[in-house]
Amino acid sequence: MGISQYDPAAVGRTAWNAGKQVGAKRALKIRQIWSIRFFLDREGRMRDRALFDLAIDSKLRGCDLVQIKIGTLVAGGAIRARSMVTQQKTGRPVQFEISADTRASLLSWLERRGGSVDDYVFPSRVNVAGHLSTRQYARLVDEWVIAIGLRPEEYGTHSLRRTKASIIYKATGNLRAIQILLGHAKIENTVRYLGVDVEDALALAEATEI
Template sequence: MGYSRFDPGIQSRPAWNAGKAVGTKRPLTQKQIWAVRFFLDREGRLRDRALFDLAIDSKLRGCDLVKIKIDDLVSGAEIRTRAIVIQQKTGRPVQFELTADVRASLHAWLGCRGGTKSDYVFPSRVDRAGHLSTRQYARLVDEWVDAIGLRRAEYGTHSLRRTKASMIYKATGNLRAIQILLGHTKIENTVRYLGVDIEDALLLAERTEI
């Protein structure tokens, strides 16, 4: 049931996006990725480096990223090379790769973090049994982009979700592969999410000689 416009309890409640720039967030470039990593390494922020790296590799929505548990990423004493989670939005599984650099940052963080396999990888600082909130994750992303001189209005948590997907699409033009990696149910959602337009289509066509 939705809220009624006649409900006096919500008439004075501001919209969630009041005063905010809402729209597609830009993906990061390779240079920007390394700039964020340099900043986090310089500051000795093991958790944030692992969170940033996992966000890029997993291509997960924030609500799924913050709920990842140690058992999702660890097999025995090693970080998995591939992992799978059930998406909150669709209820469907999505698989993702964990590259060598990302496994290294996760290994460093988990070695510091400790805990059991049933614990969240990124615990809440308020409730250690809970997970990092999506709101806090968004604040961290704002801080990271600020640190490398980017505008918060143009970047956000979805920038990290889109980054690797956009790079793969530009390199291959394979929308179906991106659809699978992002866990989209429809290819149309992938087209809109990547911002594929007529210019992209023409560039791909020009690369193909018959």
């Protein structure tokens, strides 16, 4: 059998996924969430703590998270308990809660950051009028997980998006609620995203007495 001219090996090129872990990134566990928080607090990384907390609560994709503006989170000098953004990928609006811990870290950051309601919550380092890039956000996530002894190959920005959704699913088994929180158009997407399998379904069934 010959080698296709489109095979990277035929021209000595390395495949794009060579040596990389391909597939869904792992969600963080509760103790890992707190380990990252302790690390960020110890290092005095106020912006990163606010970014991390908001990423967990909002369950947003990185492209939507970095583009949040102050006015989306703030009302009357206080951080909202709930907010809403329109997803860039789907054009669908999605609501999210902002927990007390997240409101506190956001308020501390915004008091230091300053700015108006039209400014981005997390500004760019190179362009004051711009926002933090998704690439820089990904680098920060790598730093955070490495700092607590995790492998960056196994975690990424999507780990933060799926963390709270996974915790809620394990506690309730309510896929429809997770679909709404993640802003998925189809529940099949939610099933694949969470990695729900037969074992999950059987575990829920076994825990139900009739």
